[in-house]
Amino acid sequence: MAHDPTTSRTSPDRGLATRAVHTGERPPQPQFRPTVTPIYPGSTYVYDDIEVMDAALAGDETKYVYTRYGNPTTTALEEVIANLEGTATAIGFASGMAAVHTAIISSIGPGSTILATRDLYGHTFATLQDHFSTWGVKTELVDFLDLEATAAAIDEYSPDLIVCETITNPLMKVTDVPAIARLARDADATLLVDSTFTPPVLYRPADDGAHLVVHSMTKYIAGHGDVTGGIVATSRMRRRQLGDMAKLNGSVLGPFEAWLALRGVKTLPLRYKQQCQNALTVAQALEANPRVGLVNYPGLEGHASHATAKRLFGDRGYGAMISFTIKDATKEDVFNYLEALELIIPATSLGDIYTLSLYPAMASHRSMPLEDREQIGIGDDLVRLSVGIEDAGDIIADLEQAIRRASA
Ligand SMILES: Cc1ncc(COP(=O)(O)O)c(C=O)c1O
Known part of the structure; x- marks a missing residue:
């Protein structure tokens, strides 16, 4: 008979403390499937076959080894957001700011230039002006509602990254994302659109050419004032870069928050x-x-x-x-x-x-x-x-x- 560590760990020969820790855990795959995605709180995952675990650690994205690298509950949320935003994939973060921050660093390098609209969420503005500037990344500002001035600024600064929001706060001006995306494409720049004010029910920036669509999920996506989270909807190639960054900076979304957001997004x-x-x-x-x-x-x-x-x-x-x-x-x-x-x-x-x-x-x-x-x-x-x-x-x-x- 094959070696069964679960039975061995919980056998009556073991001490009470051992049995208290291990009994009921790691049951075999059930015959049923729950109608909703479960919360997977485990920080680690085990495999009967260590070679499969080796493949998972080598980067097989369909497998899980450690929640900072990926978590099945978070994956379910990422799938639904990518589906709604019309992107190949998405990646969850611990907050909207973690999503904004990681999306920015995945698109720049030393000496890069960012062009951003003047009307930005305060902490995004501070990230660009106060934080990244100290690392040698320059941010130039222009009013994106003035398309001529924006085109001129792109010509002048040749930005690597362009950053805007769909609806500005608090004057509710709507950015012409398709026009900005055309300018970004002509300049070979990455376009990051913070779409927090416009969930995909209303607008999908990727359809019009945005490369990175960011949401503070704390807002409409989760919708009930009980979740802090962020997400970036994007291509597979960019998701890989974001995932590598998130692995290093640890800004990942927790499975409980992912589950609440997954529940929220249904309505x-x-x-x-x-x-x-x-x-x-x-x-x-x-x-x-x-x-x-x-x-x-x-x-x-x-x-x-x-x-x-x-x-x-x-x-x-x-x-x-x-x-x-x-x-x-x-x-x-x-x-x-x-x-x-x-x-x-x-x-x-x-x-x-x-x-x-x-x-x-x-x-x-x-x-x-x-x-x-x-x-x-x-x-x-x-x-x-x-x-x-x-x-x-x-x-x-x-x-x-x-x-x-x-x-x-
Ligand atoms: C447009 C926008 N982007 C990003 C954020 C940051 O989101 P979070 O508070 O989830 O970090 C906010 C928060 O208010 C926001 O309004």
Whole structure:
């Protein structure tokens, strides 16, 4: 009879402590399959045949040896995201920033130049400006909404990597990704698109030529405010590079988070459809509110990016992020508004099933001086909303009463 270590480890001849550790573990492959992918918490994997294990350690991507190299629960999530984004593959990370960071380092080397849009998520901006600059990597900034200036900057700097976001925060301007991708292709540069604000239900940057599509899964993909994670959807060749980097920097997604995100993504189309519908209804109500000044939402005809949004997103919606100004509001008035909210949660982050409101002057743009902020349209009177899946009427009623109390 073949040697069976499981039986041997748990035999009654063994001590109680040994049996407590080993009994019930490593059962043979079952005849059944669970209807959902299990969470595989094991950090290591065993093989009956040591030669197969040798192949796994040599890099056979279909096998697992150690969770920092790959994990079956994480693989399941990566498969569904690649499928939805229309890429060959994807790779999970411990956070959106780990995904951004690793995607950047996989595309540059010493002396590289990066061209990035001015309107970037604060920590991505800091990564480029403060972190990579100290390693001899130069980042040049230009407003990607100005395509002529972007083309000129590409000609001038010959960047190795181009970095942008699909919808800018907090003014909700829509980047013309197909046009930027054409410029990147002509310049032989890698294009990294942070698509956190536009899950693949709405837009798929890889279809238009992005090489690296990054998401903070903390937001729409997981969707319930209970996961921190990131993902990069990309080609097999780039995934291999990213995987090698992740192996070294250890920025991998844990299996519990992967499982929660896998569960979350199943309802992404339903959630996001409702969020987009709600956002349009809320934006229209805000526009009609005499106490509200500007409403930034690409679904509104007056928004500067309305035509681009229509072209990129078709009839799938305009996203679920809005920002608006409360007329003549001071910082104190906006604090009053946040404190008066009864349904909407005054918290940072976005993309959750519940509606969130954030104050850019206090949060994302806190370190930017008021004059600089005002120049780009982010004054003390600007508030951001991430619209959830609640009843639109309840969201609107809460906003109306809180806006009323802002300046009361
Ligand atoms: C556009 C964008 N990219 C990246 C990130 C970073 O994601 P995480 O917080 O999961 O690291 C955020 C976080 O707010 C974001 O808004």
